[in-house]
Amino acid sequence: MAAEPLSQQEIEEALAELPGWTFGDDRISRAYACEGHLAAAAMVGQIARVQESLGHHADLTVSYDKLKVSVNTHSAGGKVTELDTELAHRIEKVASEHGVS
Numbered sequence: 001m002a003a004e005p006l007s008q009q010e011i012e013e014a015l016a017e018l019p020g021w022t023f024g025d026d027r028i029s030r031a032y033a034c035e036g037h038l039a040a041a042a043m044v045g046q047i048a049r050v051q052e053s054l055g056h057h058a059d060l061t062v063s064y065d066k067l068k069v070s071v072n073t074h075s076a077g078g079k080v081t082e083l084d085t086e087l088a089h090r091i092e093k094v095a096s097e098h099g100v101s
């Protein structure tokens with residue numbers, strides 16, 4: 001079944017469970033401060049594995065020791081869906097495994 005866009009209220013409820021994540025421009029996003037560039041790159045590798053297993057992919061931007069993650073669902077017209085909030089939870093797990101908050 002195709003993912004449906006979440007309502008504004010559903011997005012707010014989902015973000016209440018995702019501290020640090022924000023909604024804007026039809027995407028949910030978060031920035032992580034890593035220990036250094038290699039730590040940020042290592043986190044990208046782990047997130048990439050999670051994304052491949054889910055078949056859903058965030059935009060990942062590394063700027064030295066910062067990693068920005070931003071996602072929406074292309075197949076839902078570029079809106080936020082449950083696929084995005086599920087991926088955000090999985091990325092949070094990776095971050096906590098890497099000691100990044």
Ligand SMILES: C[C@H](O)[C@H](O)[C@H]1CNC2=NC(N)=NC(=O)C2=N1
Nearest residue numbers: 055056057058071072073074075
């Ligand atoms: C076939 C494949 O699963 C789809 O193209 C996936 C790939 N990754 C994706 N990632 C995101 N963010 N949105 C999508 O709609 C999407 N579609």
